[in-house]
Amino acid sequence: MTPTTGITAVLWLPGPPPIVRLLDQRQLPGSEQYLDCARPEQVMDAIKTLTVRGAPAIGIAAAYGVAQYLLVYPDGEFDDVLTQACARFAATRPTAVNLFWAIDRMWAAGQHSAGKSLVDRQAALVGEAQAIHADDAQCCVDIGRHGAPLLPDKGGVLTHCNTGALATGGIGTALGVIRTAHAQGKQLHVWMDETRPLLQGARLTAWECAKDGMQATLICDNMAGHVMGKGLIQAAIVGADRIAANGDSANKIGTYSVAILCAYHKIPFYIAAPTSTIDLTCPDGQAIPIEERHPSEVTCPQGAQFAPNGVAVFNPAFDVAPAELIAGIITEQGVARPPFAETLRQMVLAAQLRRDGC
Secondary structure (H helix, E strand, O other): OOOOOOOOOEEEEOOOOOEEEEEOOOOOOOOOOEEEEOOHHHHHHHHHOOOOOOHHHHHHHHHHHHHHHHHHOOOOOHHHHHHHHHHHHHOOOOOOHHHHHHHHHHHHHHHHOOOOOHHHHHHHHHHHHHHHHHHHHHHHHHHHHHHHHHOOOEEEEEEOOOOOHHHOOOOOOHHHHHHHHHHOOOEEEEEEEOOOOOOHHHHHHHHHHHHHOOOEEEEOHHHHHHHHHOOOOOEEEEOOOEEEOOOOEEEEOOHHHHHHHHHHHOOOEEEEOOHHHEEOOOOOHHHOOOOEOOOHHHHOHHHOOOOOOOOOOOOEOEEEEOHHHOOEEEEOOEEEOOOOHHHHHHHHHHHHHHHHOO
């Protein structure tokens, strides 16, 4: 049974004018507000400010933004404008490789349309962005199908940050696996880390679980070890923003700690992500760029001052779970087990062949 959700993080409205509609995740869970981006600069700002977040959703938003760029700025040589659009969107955030993967697909679609009319080339970009969106939705279904059998028939599952419909073009990656297992009748209880400093677990994952009627309990990040020690968690599953060729996986800050705690308590720790998250050009986690964000996210979360003025702050948005701590990496192609390198390479190749229709 395939689960469904009524949550949509990114939507394309063809117009005119063309609109990229984003569910403003900064406002959740207090209110459901949508931001209608009429210009690509608004989409860029939405990515930077976490109005839209989650590696797959960022890629989808950027793809629509690139298409919108060529519709809003039709003057000038098409390839030059496309190059500018791709470069500007690539500069929005550094860690999530799905962003660059989607931009590369948009660039390739633009090149394949060479020789056609302006209207046809613009339509080709819109079509490619919609294909990226549809592909991700299907990836989420396939990830759920491959991942659900790994979860216990009954028990607790810990997740970190948000990996659901808000972060993707479908039912989610890690949360999509949990949704699928739940739809299959497994009696699972979701344990959610709050995910400091921006509280994506508390604000977003808890909201999604409540919307879907899944049993869930929110805990502070520093409570996970205690809950594991009490035997309340039988598996942990998280997403990823970039997976290196050897399986090292970058995800929201705090993921590394969860992986270590799972190893100590002998709890399987899984990564769930589409193959677009795998970066074969990145040999290991040391080569993954880690975004550092503004100190105010730590000192003044949600606008409330929690620390004195002028205090030094280190605010990395991501950390890396080493491959040796990962029991399996779940993609739309199946489940990779350690050692990961060859299987991940084969998964990326299979995904490419599938897109090319081979």
